[in-house]
Amino acid sequence: MTVTSSDHDGIGSAARPDPGERTSPGDTPARVRMLRPLRRNGILVVLGLIVAIAALSSPQFLDPGNLQNVGRSVAIVGVIAIGQTLVAIVGGLGDLSVGPTVSLVAVLTLGLQPTLGPEAALVVGLLAGLLVGCLNGVLIGRFRTNSIVTTIGAGVVANGVALWFTGGDTMFGRSEGLHAFGTGSFLGIANIILVFGLVVIAGAVLLGATTMGHRMYATGGNLEAARASGIRVARVVATAFVLSAAAASIAGILFAALLDQVNYDSGSSTTFASIAAVAVGGTSLFGGEGSVLRTVVGVLLIGILNNVVVLVGLPLNAQMVVTGAIILVAVTLDAVTRRTRR
Amino acid sequence: MTVGGMLRRLDASRIFVILAIAVVLAAILIPNFLTTTNVRGLLNQASVNTMIAVGLTLVLIAGHIDLSVGSNLALSGMIAIVLQEPLGVPGAAIAAVTIGGLVGVANGVAVAYLGVSSLLVTLASMIMLKGVALTLAGGDTVSGADIAPSLWIQSRMFELLSPTIIIAIVAVVATQLLLSLTVPGRTLYVIGGSDDGGRMTGIPTRRYLVGVFAASGSFAAAGGVMLSLGLNTGSAYFGDATVFTVIAAVVVGGTSLLGAEGSAIKSAMGVLLLATVTNAFSIRGIPTFVLQVFTGGLLMSVVLLDSYLGLRRRRSWRLRRIAVEDEETLDSAPPPDRPAMARAS
Numbered sequence: 234m235t236v237t238s239s240d241h242d243g244i245g246s247a248a249r250p251d252p253g254e255r256t257s258p259g260d261t262p263a264r265v266r267m268l269r270p271l272r273r274n275g276i277l278v279v280l281g282l283i284v285a286i287a288a289l290s291s292p293q294f295l296d297p298g299n300l301q302n303v304g305r306s307v308a309i310v311g312v313i314a315i316g317q318t319l320v321a322i323v324g325g326l327g328d329l330s331v332g333p334t335v336s337l338v339a340v341l342t343l344g345l346q347p348t349l350g351p352e353a354a355l356v357v358g359l360l361a362g363l364l365v366g367c368l369n370g371v372l373i374g375r376f377r378t379n380s381i382v383t384t385i386g387a388g389v390v391a392n393g394v395a396l397w398f399t400g401g402d403t404m405f406g407r408s409e410g411l412h413a414f415g416t417g418s419f420l421g422i423a424n425i426i427l428v429f430g431l432v433v434i435a436g437a438v439l440l441g442a443t444t445m446g447h448r449m450y451a452t453g454g455n456l457e458a459a460r461a462s463g464i465r466v467a468r469v470v471a472t473a474f475v476l477s478a479a480a481a482s483i484a485g486i487l488f489a490a491l492l493d494q495v496n497y498d499s500g501s502s503t504t505f506a507s508i509a510a511v512a513v514g515g516t517s518l519f520g521g522e523g524s525v526l527r528t529v530v531g532v533l534l535i536g537i538l539n540n541v542v543v544l545v546g547l548p549l550n551a552q553m554v555v556t557g558a559i560i561l562v563a564v565t566l567d568a569v570t571r572r573t574r575r
Numbered sequence: 576m577t578v579g580g581m582l583r584r585l586d587a588s589r590i591f592v593i594l595a596i597a598v599v600l601a602a603i604l605i606p607n608f609l610t611t612t613n614v615r616g617l618l619n620q621a622s623v624n625t626m627i628a629v630g631l632t633l634v635l636i637a638g639h640i641d642l643s644v645g646s647n648l649a650l651s652g653m654i655a656i657v658l659q660e661p662l663g664v665p666g667a668a669i670a671a672v673t674i675g676g677l678v679g680v681a682n683g684v685a686v687a688y689l690g691v692s693s694l695l696v697t698l699a700s701m702i703m704l705k706g707v708a709l710t711l712a713g714g715d716t717v718s719g720a721d722i723a724p725s726l727w728i729q730s731r732m733f734e735l736l737s738p739t740i741i742i743a744i745v746a747v748v749a750t751q752l753l754l755s756l757t758v759p760g761r762t763l764y765v766i767g768g769s770d771d772g773g774r775m776t777g778i779p780t781r782r783y784l785v786g787v788f789a790a791s792g793s794f795a796a797a798g799g800v801m802l803s804l805g806l807n808t809g810s811a812y813f814g815d816a817t818v819f820t821v822i823a824a825v826v827v828g829g830t831s832l833l834g835a836e837g838s839a840i841k842s843a844m845g846v847l848l849l850a851t852v853t854n855a856f857s858i859r860g861i862p863t864f865v866l867q868v869f870t871g872g873l874l875m876s877v878v879l880l881d882s883y884l885g886l887r888r889r890r891s892w893r894l895r896r897i898a899v900e901d902e903e904t905l906d907s908a909p910p911p912d913r914p915a916m917a918r919a920s
Binding site for chain 1: 698
């Protein structure tokens with residue numbers, strides 16, 4: 234339940250099987266302990282089932298080209314979702330400013346190319362995205378404002394700046410290099426999938442192998458306990474929001490590179506999509522537990538489902554109904570298994 | 576009285592002060608602002624979001640959130656237009672509000688009885704309802720055959736009013752009376768303050784939560800019907816930004832996202848404030864991006880003010896860590912009769 238659960242219970246703590254996984258409370262009856270592996274890896278079972286169903290229902294599904302399509306379609310939201318995972322783990326619920334940040338970075342990256350050149354435009358875009366993150370981080374970490382309202386506010390401002398910059402027009406890329414990178418591949422794997430992979434590794438290392446990562450779990454698990462044990466919680470929370478904005482900025486650049494044409498509102502759908510991926514993966518938005526790998530599974534799950542919907546010929550609009558239903562099933566299962574765990 | 580106490584008292588009624596300042600400034604700076612036509616137009620526009628804000632206020636007071644209101648609004652508006660032919664305008668409107676209410680009941684059951692976080696439940700239903708609305712219209716907008724109801728619902732009554740505006744005012748006043756004067760209304764604040772506390776004093780918390788989400792769904796649907804009838808058009812894209820706008824308005828009005836605080840009238844004033852600013856900016860021809868930056872800045876100043884005054888400091892910067900913390904303290908006590916996981920995980 235929380236990383237600090239050993240503070241609350243004596244006997245069962247030694248039975249905590251695996252310190253890397255931060256989901257186990259200590260003191261639980263045997264029946265519940267038996268359920269634990271299922272609960273912990275239930276999402277993997279679901280993913281396996283869906284892959285199997287997908288492979289059976291549509292022969293094209295396992296085609297390498299199609300699998301690349303799935304990867305390409307989830308890579309951008311996936312990068313953002315890794316950032317959202319950090320925000321969720323520190324207990325910040327979600328970063329609702331990521332969609333506008335993606336748009337802002339993308340329009341700056343493409344729109345500044347004629348005046349600044351592609352490299353400088355990219356840097357300015359990244360800095361603008363990080364600025365949004367710093368704003369969120371300072372307000373939420375230092376001044377402890379409500380994260381939902383603060384990130385909505387930052388998102389509205391970022392959206393306004395993007396609208397001002399574009400004047401409502403679509404920005405087109407002027408640089409061959411960026412677009413070639415976005416659509417290109419390396420050793421047969423699309424570049425944007427590789428970037429997603431790098432971000433996943435970076436996130437996993439941060440959470441699993443650095444002090445900051447452990448502090449994030451501690452802060453999200455129990456803010457007051459973390460503070461009492463000397464963690465500067467304001468910094469930890471701020472870091473999570475800055476890194477979330479950094480991930481959104483990378484996603485914005487990928488967005489610009491892939492499409493080569495963006496407007497001030499292009500990224501708006503990624504906000505809820507990324508939070509949904511985190512939630513489906515089973516990371517609690519209330520902090521203290523979760524992992525990057527869970528989020529990757531959540532991202533893949535939604536991506537594969539959407540792919541299958543297209544492959545079996547359902548209308549595109551049905552994708553949203555299916556996505557919503559899957560989120561509902563996943564979070565309900567999660568809540569119900571948590572209840573039996575007690 | 577200390578300075579802090581005075582500030583806090585001022586903060587409690589801040590929305591009235593801010594709204595008054597905004598209206599006075601607009602009246603001085605913009606010659607056409609205080610004409611009856613403009614004020615009526617402004618109120619007409621604000622009434623849809625007011626309906627949603629009222630429902631959302633109930634949910635927030637009970638300590639939860641409803642992200643599905645925007646999609647609910649779009650879907651209900653579309654249903655109200657599509658069903659006009661078979662059912663007639665009143666029948667279609669009633670059907671739409673009923674469906675919206677049922678969506679709310681489904682949200683409420685998932686939150687109260689299955690123990691899923693309201694943020695996630697309503698995120699899922701937001702996506703699903705949008706998909707249903709898109710499927711229903713094939714991605715297009717739908718128009719009503721008869722323009723008469725559309726003209727009626729925004730028609731002028733008593734100079735400043737219209738049927739839309741009257742519905743919104745009735746909704747605000749009725750909800751405020753419910754909240755301030757009735758036992759169920761007061762009970763919502765108890766539930767929002769402490770779910771377990773409410774349960775232990777014998778309040779059927781879960782039934783209340785279902786009721787609150789049903790109300791939120793119905794209000795959003797009513798807003799959707801008013802919007803779509805007014806425009807004689809239904810579209811799946813209505814309400815895309817509504818959640819954000821209304822949450823912003825409600826929070827500026829002084830309702831807390833942490834539960835147990837809020838008032839329908841203040842939320843309505845929050846909506847009016849944003850509508851006034853939008854209206855004033857558009858009359859002056861100030862570009863939309865300035866409005867957005869201004870709105871975002873306003874929102875952030877308000878949350879900063881909240882945290883500066885320390886009103887919510889003890890409860891920290893996130894939504895209450897519902898259930899999790901509560902349960903850990905409960906574990907040492909004898910288990911309550913019912914599973915203690917009515918709320919989020």
